[in-house]
Amino acid sequence: NAGVTQTPKFQVLKTGQSMTLQCAQDMNHNSMYWYRQDPGMGLRLIYYSASEGTTDKGEVPNGYNVSRLNKREFSLRLESAAPSQTSVYFCASSEASGVNGYTFGSGTRLTVV
Amino acid sequence: EDQVTQSPEALRLQEGESSSLNCSYTVSGLRGLFWYRQDPGKGPEFLFTLYSAGEEKEKERLKATLTKKESFLHITAPKPEDSATYLCAVQGDQSGGSYIPTFGRGTSLIVHP
Numbered sequence: 545n546a547g548v549t550q551t552p553k554f555q556v557l558k559t560g561q562s563m564t565l566q567c568a569q570d571m572n573h574n575s576m577y578w579y580r581q582d583p584g585m586g587l588r589l590i591y592y593s594a595s596e597g598t599t600d601k602g603e604v605p606n607g608y609n610v611s612r613l614n615k616r617e618f619s620l621r622l623e624s625a626a627p628s629q630t631s632v633y634f635c636a637s638s639e640a641s642g643v644n645g646y647t648f649g650s651g652t653r654l655t656v657v
Numbered sequence: 658e659d660q661v662t663q664s665p666e667a668l669r670l671q672e673g674e675s676s677s678l679n680c681s682y683t684v685s686g687l688r689g690l691f692w693y694r695q696d697p698g699k700g701p702e703f704l705f706t707l708y709s710a711g712e713e714k715e716k717e718r719l720k721a722t723l724t725k726k727e728s729f730l731h732i733t734a735p736k737p738e739d740s741a742t743y744l745c746a747v748q749g750d751q752s753g754g755s756y757i758p759t760f761g762r763g764t765s766l767i768v769h770p
Contacts, residue, residue: 548700577757586762587701587744602757634700642748642756643689643708648700 550635550649557625557656565620565652567635574640576618580631625656659684659749661761669767678730678764686750690728692721693744735768
């Protein structure tokens with residue numbers, strides 16, 4: 545049982561380049577989330593998808609777009625990367641209410657130079 | 658707005674030296690308080706959900722307790738393998754049904770042999 549799988553694990557981009565972070569879960573969860581984690585800032589929500597076909601902005605959505613491709617997959621796209629987007633990105637999933645906690649992926653470490 | 662404050666930011670213990678981590682919170686209508694463990698280079702791993710004041714949960718050397726204002730994660734006779742960052746999060750009654758939790762910044766625990 546893989547849980548939440550993120551790809552890639554590491555990525556270096558030049559300023560202005562674009563890329564898509566992929567996330568897939570195999571737990572039949574309705575809700576999926578994208579977070580970024582920076583030193584001293586904790587986990588900050590970028591976007592989330594409460595159910596297939598819906599997406600909503602979180603705390604820090606600027607510079608990002610998301611796609612809920614189906615129930616299993618939720619991708620995060622950086623259209624024009626900036627050094628401020630250097631961070632560790634985590635995808636997570638949960639049952640609809642989230643009261644049983646989230647399952648997180650292992651993260652993508654992104655550096656924008 | 659929900660708020661979570663964790664203390665201390667960092668804690669160093671000797672193997673076998675019991676201690677507690679604190680999570681103070683303010684939330685409108687608590688639905689759940691969550692504890693996660695995060696190892697370096699990995700995503701957070703769900704430990705517990707506490708739903709109401711007075712509730713306690715245990716897992717190996719960890720015991721989580723909850724009051725109306727704070728939660729404690731008690732670590733009894735810790736071992737080096739308990740070294741990790743421990744994250745606290747709260748989920749409250751939010752308008753629109755989007756039960757997105759608010760995360761604290763974590764306590765970094767190091768247990769020396």
